[in-house]
Amino acid sequence: MSTVQKLLRYAVLCLLTLTGFLLSAWGALALGYHLQWPAAMVYGLIGIWCLFGCVLLVLLWRRRAGLALLGYLVSFGLLAVWWGSLEPSNQRVWADDVAKMASGRVAGSRLTLDNVRNFDWRSDQDYQVAWETRDYDLDRLASVDLVTSYWGMPAIAHILVSFGFEDGRFLTFSVEVRKEKGEAYSEIGGFFKQFELSIVATDERDALRVRTNVRGEEAYLYRLDLPRSAMRALLLAYVEQANALIERPRFYNTVTANCTTIVFDMMQSIVGGLPMDYRLLLTGYLPGYAMDNGGLQPGYPLDELRRLGHFTARARASGQALDFSWRIRRGVPGW
The missing domain is CATH 1.20.1270 (Substrate Binding Domain Of Dnak; Chain:A; Domain 2)
Structure with a gap:
């Protein structure tokens, strides 16, 4: 040889x-x-x-x-x-915050959402459970905000998308793992079919306050620069995805089916032409990706948008104020 x-x-x-x-x-x-x-x-x-x-x-x-x-x-x-042979299921004993699945239906310009979460959080273990049915006028949809919430490494953040209406209400969607009671999140477990996927529709005070005021996370808000047609299409895409999960449950995956990739797939179907990028995995850098693709408010550098959009201190100072959503937006470009 x-x-x-x-x-x-x-x-x-x-x-x-x-x-x-x-x-x-x-x-x-x-x-x-x-x-x-x-x-x-x-x-x-x-x-x-x-x-x-x-x-x-x-x-x-x-x-x-x-x-x-x-x-x-x-x-x-x-x-x-x-x-x-491992199949996802909707029939498990779920943690309280993901116990119900959002679903929606549209009649004309009226969107009716069932199981909108509106918890009053005092701690991760102490909260008032509330699930509501809410109606929204799609013709009065006025804004879409990208929210990034950090709990450790700057490269990793949880992504939320919040829709604002002319009547002053805000509806927030969060793609999350659907944990069972007593189950803890694991990034590694997310590669191994440990969790089902959940799309949670919440009142904005619920979704954002629990992260800043209860869990001690650092959160940033960026108003997206989207035409109303794209805003409406994105909202209805969330509703469609939520309805689909009721019929066909899916496993969460740390890389391929998470809080960013699901949103990316929806936006790709709406506007098209979005490039693949490492920031779709390193979610803490997603605002930079949005800026590079014309999605953030024009006329500001990214560092300035980040500084002005850092609302953690405003959220903690607002406590349980009814105008929480407006207080956290003070000084945010686009607002």
Whole structure:
């Protein structure tokens, strides 16, 4: 065997080894996040799975590549069948804040939304539950705001979209994980079908106050520069997506089905031509993406829009004021 052939064989073995390692790690995590067995049994099965993967790697390097590849095909084929059998459901014991699903219907210019959340939050564990049916006049839709809320890293933010009407009311949509009672959010779990997807329609005081005043997040508001036709289309797209989730539940995914990608898909269908960009994943930088694509108020640099749109202090000072939405918009360009 020539030197070139040896190097090529070594490179192929290294590539297959890396692939096998990644697939084994993915399988171990998938089993760990989904098996509802006693912990000892789950860890035991994961240990067997990892040991089997190591055996296959030994066979691969000992010139038994055919046997190793057959082992991988069989084992991951079985895992893929099990993985494909996992189906999302709307029938679970849900956490209170996602217990009901928004749905809407349109008659002429009148939008009726059921299950609009309007909680009075005192803490994450202490709140007054309220779900309401509300009517909105689509002909009086006046504004759309992008809200980014940060709880840690500057690159990651939760994205909310708030619709304002000429009667002074604001309706906020948030794409969230639909957690079960007692369940905690996990970014890694979001890759492994741990959560269903939820589109929550809320009164703006509920959606924003809970983040700034209860959870201590830092939030920013940017008024979007959209024609009324696009505003209306985006609102109706949210309603359509919410209705679809009632009929066909979906899994949340940290990368492909989250608070940003769902909105991006809706806007893409409305205006078209939006480019893919790393800021669709690093959601904390989404306002920069919106500016680059002509979506924010013209005439201001991004840093100025961010500074003027930082409403956390105004939200905390407003407390439970009925004009909360107007107070947090003081000084925001476009308002």
